[in-house]
Amino acid sequence: xxxxxxxxxxxxxxxxxxxxxxxxxxxxxxxxxxxxxxxxxxxxxxxxxxxxxxxxxxxxxxxxxxxxxxxxxxxxxx
Numbered sequence: 001x002x003x004x005x006x007x008x009x010x011x012x013x014x015x016x017x018x019x020x021x022x023x024x025x026x027x028x029x030x031x032x033x034x035x036x037x038x039x040x041x042x043x044x045x046x047x048x049x050x051x052x053x054x055x056x057x058x059x060x061x062x063x064x065x066x067x068x069x070x071x072x073x074x075x076x077x078x
Contacts, residue, residue, distance in 0.1 A: 013063055018049070018052055020052065022049070022052075025044070025045060025048035025049070025052070026045070028044070029042075029044060029045040029048075032044065
């Protein structure tokens, strides 16, 4: 049950990372589109989504690892 909660929190952290990236980078791309830099804006948008997804996955993996280590430590101590 605890591992299912940790997996759920990992998924939430990935989605939060992607959402945060979209909230930051989409307005910047709208400014680029307004200035007429359409190719640069689309390239920047694609790169930003991929990079924020990678950061989200890395954070989720780190969180899962820390959760596992903490649960293992608590199991040993009890």
